[in-house]
Amino acid sequence: MPIYTCTTTKGTLTSAVKARLAAEITRIHAAVNHVPPAYVNVVFSELLTDSVFAGGQPAAPLILTGWARRGHPQDEATRLGPELSSALARIWGLGEDRTMVVLQDGPARSAVEGGRVLPEPGEEKEWLSRTAI
Numbered sequence: 001m002p003i004y005t006c007t008t009t010k011g012t013l014t015s016a017v018k019a020r021l022a023a024e025i026t027r028i029h030a031a032v033n034h035v036p037p038a039y040v041n042v043v044f045s046e047l048l049t050d051s052v053f054a055g056g057q058p059a060a061p062l063i064l065t066g067w068a069r070r071g072h073p074q075d076e077a078t079r080l081g082p083e084l085s086s087a088l089a090r091i092w093g094l095g096e097d098r099t100m101v102v103l104q105d106g107p108a109r110s111a112v113e114g115g116r117v118l119p120e121p122g123e124e125k126e127w128l129s130r131t132a133i
Contacts, residue, residue: 002068070105071121
């Protein structure tokens with residue numbers, strides 16, 4: 001249900017680092033928002049080195065953008081960004097000053113997964129029982 005996109009320049013992340021990042025992003029989101037890990041999607045986008053800039057200068061940051069359903073408790077939503085930022089730096093092996101985390105939320109009705117409009121937070125079990133094949 002949530003989707004995270006990790007963006008950086010080509011060759012910055014090895015396959016092993018990508019796998020570790022995906023696992024940790026999934027773990028953190030599932031723990032903070034109380035959803036099954038299978039709901040969390042992580043995508044990697046690698047751009048050419050001449051396509052990423054910070055402050056008008058070529059750069060190679062690790063940028064994590066994410067979207068999740070609105071309605072999770074605010075204290076949990078606020079906790080998510082810093083935990084993800086710390087994990088990115090720890091796994092990537094570079095300072096948090098080279099990471100950026102931008103999280104957005106929206107109404108569940110704004111997203112469709114597997115042809116089904118997403119349920120509101122807390123209504124997943126009922127949603128799965130009504131839509132299971």
